[in-house]
Amino acid sequence: xxxxxxxxxxxxxxxxxxxxxxxxxxxxxxxxxxxxxxxxxxxxxxxxxxxxxxxxxxxxxxxxxxxxxxxxxxxxxxxxxxxxxxxxxxxxxxxxxxxxxxxxxxxxxxxxxxxxxxxxxxxxxxxxxxxxxxxxxxxxxxxxxxxxxxxxxxxxxxxxxxxxxxxxxxxxxxxxxxxxxxxxxxxxxxxxxxxxxxxxxxxxxxxxxxxxxxxxxxxxxxxxxxxxxxxxxxxxxxxxxxxxxxxxxxxxxxxxxx
Amino acid sequence: xxxxxxxxxxxxxxxxxxxxxxxxxxxxxxxxxxxxxxxxxxxxxxxxxxxxxxxxxxxxxxxxxxxxxxxxxxxxxxxxxxxxxxxxxxxxxxxxxxxxxxxxxxxxxxxxxxxxxxxxxxxxxxxxxxxxxxxxxxxxxxxxxxxxxxxxxxxxxxxxxxxxxxxxxxxxxxxxxxxxxxxxxxxxxxxxxxxxxxxxxxxxxxxxxxxxxxxxxxxxxxxxxxxxxx
Numbered sequence: 001x002x003x004x005x006x007x008x009x010x011x012x013x014x015x016x017x018x019x020x021x022x023x024x025x026x027x028x029x030x031x032x033x034x035x036x037x038x039x040x041x042x043x044x045x046x047x048x049x050x051x052x053x054x055x056x057x058x059x060x061x062x063x064x065x066x067x068x069x070x071x072x073x074x075x076x077x078x079x080x081x082x083x084x085x086x087x088x089x090x091x092x093x094x095x096x097x098x099x100x101x102x103x104x105x106x107x108x109x110x111x112x113x114x115x116x117x118x119x120x121x122x123x124x125x126x127x128x129x130x131x132x133x134x135x136x137x138x139x140x141x142x143x144x145x146x147x148x149x150x151x152x153x154x155x156x157x158x159x160x161x162x163x164x165x166x167x168x169x170x171x172x173x174x175x176x177x178x179x180x181x182x183x184x185x186x187x188x189x190x191x192x193x194x195x196x197x198x199x200x201x202x203x204x205x206x207x208x209x210x211x212x213x214x215x216x217x218x219x220x221x222x223x224x225x226x227x228x229x230x231x232x233x234x235x236x237x238x239x240x241x242x243x244x245x246x247x248x249x250x251x252x253x254x255x256x257x258x
Numbered sequence: 259x260x261x262x263x264x265x266x267x268x269x270x271x272x273x274x275x276x277x278x279x280x281x282x283x284x285x286x287x288x289x290x291x292x293x294x295x296x297x298x299x300x301x302x303x304x305x306x307x308x309x310x311x312x313x314x315x316x317x318x319x320x321x322x323x324x325x326x327x328x329x330x331x332x333x334x335x336x337x338x339x340x341x342x343x344x345x346x347x348x349x350x351x352x353x354x355x356x357x358x359x360x361x362x363x364x365x366x367x368x369x370x371x372x373x374x375x376x377x378x379x380x381x382x383x384x385x386x387x388x389x390x391x392x393x394x395x396x397x398x399x400x401x402x403x404x405x406x407x408x409x410x411x412x413x414x415x416x417x418x419x420x421x422x423x424x425x426x427x428x429x430x431x432x433x434x435x436x437x438x439x440x441x442x443x444x445x446x447x448x449x450x451x452x453x454x455x456x457x458x459x460x461x462x463x464x465x466x467x468x469x470x471x472x473x474x475x476x477x478x479x480x481x482x483x484x485x486x487x488x
Contacts, residue, residue, distance in 0.1 A: 025348035138345040142447060145338045149454050150475040170349060248482060 013040050013047065017054075020047045021134060031127070032178050041123045048130025049095075055137030056091030062140045063090065063216045066147045066156050070220075078224035085226055086216045093213055094129045097206045101125070105198050113194050114184030124178050132171030139163045153220055153251030154241040160217065161238060168206070172199060207234050220251065266296050274369055274416055277423035284354070284361045284424050294357075297364045302329035304371035309458075311382035315398060316460040323468045327455045332367055335448040343440055350436040352428040362424055366417040373409035381405060390462040398459055449476045 011030035014023050024031055034040055064086030068079040106121050146159055180189050211234045213227065244251060269289065273280035282288065305328040313324025344359050354362060384401055388394040418437070425432030453476035460466050
């Protein structure tokens, strides 16, 4: 797969937001082709970033609306603040994570990787983040349904962790396919162990960032706060919630929040 | 008008029993939007028959309520799941358009609805003749579980063949991972929806209420049930 010049019937991104999203989902090979040959990359990146902002805000609003929908005891004003803050935090989480991992990934790509150009790297990572958020946003109706019909805080929390994992795995496999098919100026694809390191880096930064930006759902036992104290860690919290959920605690009683 | 309905019924039935025909119906969007609306109402009608026969154990009013709840269960689960199902279809599946995807799902539901509705008379007979004691209620529950299981498996056979034929015709074979993900996504939402809409049969031990207050989720209930037995 060398960088052949684009053929006359080069792939073209359709106009309009929904048509663009549908094109990305239905024609991933064409999108890959566009990234590889740097065709219309500017528009493509803009579309991915718009999707990230809009989809992230939508899913974030659903996350933050849990207390509102379940009718917990905290005041109405705080419930609305949860919706607003989560709607801002989810897109911010993805974009900040992108900005943090970009420099190390670009430098190692230039030294030991395929030597992709900076522009290409930005486009690929933006595509990865955009794909993740599109997948996440597609789960919003299911998340909304469960927020409406269940009562357990721990259940909702674990469900969101699961949905983020699904979006992460499926979104990153798109990036993996893209990166492995691009040979860059070094004329070779990125070595697999370098790519594995990137994935680990992305995973760690993403999880740590998500943990720092808590709360997204909002514990029914705590007043509204934009950020929580720096304490505990993600893995511990997932285990804690799994344990609480399995022992039948819905997270609404006093002293049941981690 | 009557003639047209007969045409639609025969079109639908031919598509169910002949997978190639079914795939063409899904992909060519034959019959247009009118067919989709007709199919959705047909599915609702078939589920109504079985739901009503379930609820008749407690009388005619619970019968109507259960009859209305059963189509609501299946069709609302479809609405909730549609965005992720469509995205999965683009990622791993045959990349059907929104319209084709909807047709395929409705065809699958209609197979299940037809299989279930074919037991409506059997179920009605048992609802009217089973005793009102707890033992009778228990037997009725078991019978309904059995009917749901059998009709589920029968329709699954049709649905699996229809999915494969659609994938073949669309030029992208359908993987089992995709079918598993679609099935479990719909199943999980459907189970929670079913839990939410209880009671379906209604025991004579407590007073009848069309819907019970919201308590926990299906998963918590199953977990607590498991815990109480081990």
